[in-house]
Amino acid sequence: MRAALQDFEVFDNTYFLMIRNFLGGINRLVRLPAINVRVGTEKNYYLLDSSGGFTEYSANDIIHLNGGDVRQSIYGVPTYFSGIQSILLGEAATLFRRRYYVNGAHSGYVMVTFDLEDAQADVLETAMKQTKGPGNHRSMYLNMNSTIQGKPGYTKDRVQIIPVGDFGNKDEYDKIKQVTLQDILNMHRVPAGLASIMPLNAAGHGDLTNVREVYYDTETLPRQAIWSELNDQLPQRARIQFKEPRWLTDKTT
Structure with a gap:
């Protein structure tokens, strides 16, 4: 029964096989794993197995608890589907911040220098490439010539760092996590206090x-x-x- 309840919470569908006696009455119910059950088109159900085969059951022997959906009547669709993107956003923010610190170089910017000799620029470019950890944020290096129409140009800063975007800072990260938390609670329809979540205010x-x-x-x-x-x-x-x-x-x- 616990497994059947879990099926309904996760898939919004639960399936029971009715084991009948010789008079046609129900002796007991056997839970069929919802993840492996498919509804057939001929008033039947299929239970898939790990080998690629299946077992067929008549619809008369299956009890299907269906949570419902507005687009079709074959399967129930969990309400939490609407919040999956919020969960993925929170995951992406966490991975971004973790890689940001694991990388060590805090990459993810455009570095611009002016009038460096080619050999010096090559050394700097190689050093930047070596600071980048696997799976982290890419940076770009540009060595610009400040000469304008044959005359030496002027730049206030000979080296400039232009950040592309910093989601690793605390304020931005906290906003994303708080929005994600609220979306998760909303999609599961659980008050924060009952979910043992610490309050964010006094x-x-x-x-x-x-x-x-x-x-x-x-x-x-x-x-x-x-x-x-x-x-x-x-x-x-x-x-x-x-x-x-x-x-x-x-x-x-």
């Missing part, structure tokens, strides 16, 4: 007792209603029941 997360009760009413009960659909096909002795939370039973007593 006010905290408010009264967690009230947050817990609202979460139970708006998220837990609708989830339980989905699983209660199984009871339509289960015998009385095997129907799913949920215990009331402790705070409700304490109030009753």
Whole structure:
């Protein structure tokens, strides 16, 4: 049952194979891994195996809990799909910052020098190439001639560093991580306090007792209603029941 619950949370689909007795009644349910199940076109289901084969089941022997989708009715689609890009953004920011410090040279800029001799410019270019760690940010080196129409030009700085963009600085990194955190909490519909996340302000997360009760009413009960659909096909002795939370039973007593 725990594995079936996990299937539904990850894939928004859960599949049970009904094991019947000789009278056609249901003796028990066997969970089929949702990651390997495909819906057929002939009122059937397929369970794929690691060898590339499959086992076919009649739709009459499969209970399919489908979370639903507005575009089709074959599979349920998890609501967290909308936040995957935010997760990838947070991952990219973390990898960027880590490589930024592992690289040591803090590469990712354009370096411009003026009127260096070719030999000196070659030495500097070679040194820049050697400072770059694998998989990190590329830099560009330019050696410019400041002569203008045959006359010596003027530049205030003979060596200039032009940063391309610095997402490694603390303020920019913190903004990205905070936005990503909020998006993740939103897509999973979990209050930060119930997820054991430290508050970002002095006010905290408010009264967690009230947050817990609202979460139970708006998220837990609708989830339980989905699983209660199984009871339509289960015998009385095997129907799913949920215990009331402790705070409700304490109030009753």
